[in-house]
Amino acid sequence: MPERQADIASSDSSHAGLVPAIVELLRDASIEINVQDVPRLEVSRAFLSPGTKVYVSHLPKQTWQETGAACRAVHDAGFVPVPHIPTRLLPDAATFDSILADFVGSAVQEVLLIAGDYPQALGPYPAVTDVLRSGLLAAHGLKRVSVAGHPEGHPVVSPAELRQAEHAKDELATQAGQELTFLTQFFFEPAPFLAWVQDLRAREIGARIVGGLAGPARASTLFKFAVRCGVGPSIRALGTRPTALLKLVGEHGPDRVIRALAQSRSTGETDFNGIHFFCFGGYLRTCEWLHQAARGDVRLNDHGGFDVGVGSTT
Numbered sequence: 001m002p003e004r005q006a007d008i009a010s011s012d013s014s015h016a017g018l019v020p021a022i023v024e025l026l027r028d029a030s031i032e033i034n035v036q037d038v039p040r041l042e043v044s045r046a047f048l049s050p051g052t053k054v055y056v057s058h059l060p061k062q063t064w065q066e067t068g069a070a071c072r073a074v075h076d077a078g079f080v081p082v083p084h085i086p087t088r089l090l091p092d093a094a095t096f097d098s099i100l101a102d103f104v105g106s107a108v109q110e111v112l113l114i115a116g117d118y119p120q121a122l123g124p125y126p127a128v129t130d131v132l133r134s135g136l137l138a139a140h141g142l143k144r145v146s147v148a149g150h151p152e153g154h155p156v157v158s159p160a161e162l163r164q165a166e167h168a169k170d171e172l173a174t175q176a177g178q179e180l181t182f183l184t185q186f187f188f189e190p191a192p193f194l195a196w197v198q199d200l201r202a203r204e205i206g207a208r209i210v211g212g213l214a215g216p217a218r219a220s221t222l223f224k225f226a227v228r229c230g231v232g233p234s235i236r237a238l239g240t241r242p243t244a245l246l247k248l249v250g251e252h253g254p255d256r257v258i259r260a261l262a263q264s265r266s267t268g269e270t271d272f273n274g275i276h277f278f279c280f281g282g283y284l285r286t287c288e289w290l291h292q293a294a295r296g297d298v299r300l301n302d303h304g305g306f307d308v309g310v311g312s313t314t
Contacts, residue, residue, distance in 0.1 A: 019298060021266035022258060022306060026294040030276045034059055035070050037283040041077040044284060047291035050078040055112055058084040068102045075107035083108060086116025087125040100140040110144035132172040145173060149182035151196035170205045180207040186214045186278050190260035197270045209272040211261060215279045215286030216253035253289060255305035
């Protein structure tokens with residue numbers, strides 16, 4: 001037993017430098033809301049720093065006007081709104097132009113372009129690259145744009161097509177003088193993301209890279225969204241293995257993944273720019289968890305993660 005305690009103490013000491021790296025990631029993290037979360041924005045001001053980037057999702061049957069109103073509420077709360085734009089829902093260039101005008105009038109300076117989970121495009125934008133080529137973002141003065149990243153692949157798009165699209169998006173944004181960010185689908189294991197980052201950099205893609213993570217949530221909720229969003233074959237295969245899912249995502253949030261990402265970035269092994277939180281209906285819960293962790297109230301544990309709200313190791 002004394003030997004075991006000594007091993008744990010030695011391990012904690014050798015990893016103590018990870019706490020600042022973890023806290024840095026959490027302090028700079030962005031977060032996502034949906035329109036139902038708008039009434040909670042005022043309360044969240046007690047947890048999130050002013051200027052936090054808040055992405056506004058676009059749910060099925062949601063109107064563009066509702067998205068614009070949510071962006072105005074995000075801005076009024078002191079945060080930076082970034083609306084989702086599923087490009088396949090854009091019926092024509094004139095409508096898109098009007099949408100962008102409304103968003104910019106709502107203090108939007110960046111948008112997230114996604115093709116959207118729709119089998120057919122309503123208009124001329126079946127792919128994100130079609131929007132980037134249109135020139136409409138630049139026409140409205142938008143100098144920053146986020147696009148989806150898929151480190152674990154895509155259910156209906158081949159790896160070769162994904163790699164080609166990544167290069168095209170980076171090139172188009174560079175030509176337009178826009179800062180591009182790859183914001184990934186959420187993942188539960190760090191290795192595929194870290195390998196994907198290294199691959200992007202090896203191909204001289206210089207865009208910002210942000211890893212999407214699931215905020216603290218019940219395992220059943222995480223699994224439901226993972227299957228719905230097509231997150232990784234390793235996750236979809238867990239349909240009959242709920243105990244394996246619990247082991248993978250943990251019972252207390254994304255701490256193990258964050259710790260691994262912080263360690264990789266702090267050692268210079270990988271070059272990515274930050275993390276983003278998907279809340280899955282638990283917006284305030286995620287905000288409060290972030291608040292505690294980002295102020296350094298974390299302690300590394302011997303399970304490969306960290307505990308929040310128990311006092312810092314520093």
